[in-house]
Amino acid sequence: MPHYPVFLDLSGRPCTVIGGGEVAERKVVSLLSAKARVTVVSPNLTPGLAALAETHEIKHLARSYRRGDLSGAALAFDAAGDESVHAEIAAEAAEGAVWLNVVDRPRFCSFIVPAVLRRGPVSVATSTDGASPALAKRLRQDLEEIVGPEYGLAARILGRLRELDPRRDGEQEDRARVYTALVQSPLLAALRAGDVRMVDSLLGEIVGGGMTLAELGLSFDRMTDNGTAAS
Numbered sequence: 001m002p003h004y005p006v007f008l009d010l011s012g013r014p015c016t017v018i019g020g021g022e023v024a025e026r027k028v029v030s031l032l033s034a035k036a037r038v039t040v041v042s043p044n045l046t047p048g049l050a051a052l053a054e055t056h057e058i059k060h061l062a063r064s065y066r067r068g069d070l071s072g073a074a075l076a077f078d079a080a081g082d083e084s085v086h087a088e089i090a091a092e093a094a095e096g097a098v099w100l101n102v103v104d105r106p107r108f109c110s111f112i113v114p115a116v117l118r119r120g121p122v123s124v125a126t127s128t129d130g131a132s133p134a135l136a137k138r139l140r141q142d143l144e145e146i147v148g149p150e151y152g153l154a155a156r157i158l159g160r161l162r163e164l165d166p167r168r169d170g171e172q173e174d175r176a177r178v179y180t181a182l183v184q185s186p187l188l189a190a191l192r193a194g195d196v197r198m199v200d201s202l203l204g205e206i207v208g209g210g211m212t213l214a215e216l217g218l219s220f221d222r223m224t225d226n227g228t229a230a231s
Contacts, residue, residue: 003112003129008075011035016073016098018065018089019080020045023103027077028058041069042080065089070098075111078102106130115140120152120223121159150191153223157199158182160216161207181206196220 015031017024020042028049031038039059040049053060061069065085070076070092078089078100090108093100102108114125115136124147126139158179165175185206190198199220200212213220 001129003127005114005125005127007123007125008034010074012037013074014039014072016041016070016076018042018069018076018078019103020049021079021081022046023081024077024079025049027079027103028052031075032057036075039069039073041065067092070096070100073098075099076101078105078108117143117147118152119147119149119155121155122147122151148192150188153191153220154183154188156218156223157187157203157213157216160218161211164216178207194220 010031011034013036015036016039017027017031018041020040024040024042025046025048028038028040032052037059038057039061040053041061041063042049043063045053045060049058049060052058065078065080065082065088067088070089073096076089076093076098078086081103086102086105086108090100090102092098093110099111100109101111101113106112109130112127112130114127115133117124117126117140124140124143126136126143128136161179161182182202185202187199187202190202196213200214203211203213203216209215
């Protein structure tokens with residue numbers, strides 16, 4: 001069944017994860033990275049989840065699932081692997097309009113999770129509509145060779161330019177031409193090579209006004225240390 005691809009803003013929104021094993025931990029970490037408020041329902045937790053509960057980064061209900069545990073949730077994962085309650089959890093999610101993913105059980109899911117490659121602000125999601133998560137993962141791995149950390153660095157530069165842009169009326173087309181020119185320039189190659197001088201030269205030539213990384217308040221070293229790993 002075709003799925004509609006979308007990136008969700010879960011910042012500050014309640015999400016529920018049923019289960020306390022390694023799969024549940026991965027789901028929790030991904031939700032926390034999206035700034036969601038996470039409740040975990042499970043009698044047992046991995047050491048990693050236990051540490052998050054200890055520091056109150058997640059709320060822990062130390063028991064098995066009960067009807068009502070999805071109340072108020074925007075999104076939920078059933079990662080407990082308990083075949084006896086999948087249908088009950090799915091029914092509660094449907095009644096409460098809660099988006100639900102039941103791990104490895106597509107027939108109970110109202111959404112599926114893509115394989116994601118992250119390069120800083122850049123995310124590339126791949127999916128086979130649930131037909132083969134292994135193939136989606138392989139595609140993500142192939143993309144790692146094409147979409148390197150330089151894409152994340154470029155996104156940070158372009159994002160900072162947009163933040164500093166005065167956005168005066170009637171200049172949208174001019175701004176769009178500048179951003180397009182940067183993307184089509186050797187900027188990515190310069191970032192890939194770590195050539196800060198070339199990056200500054202391109203910024204000055206295309207953006208003008210003596211623009212440099214320093215003028216943008218960016219440091220190449222700090223940018224390369226932040227968030228270029230795949231997940």
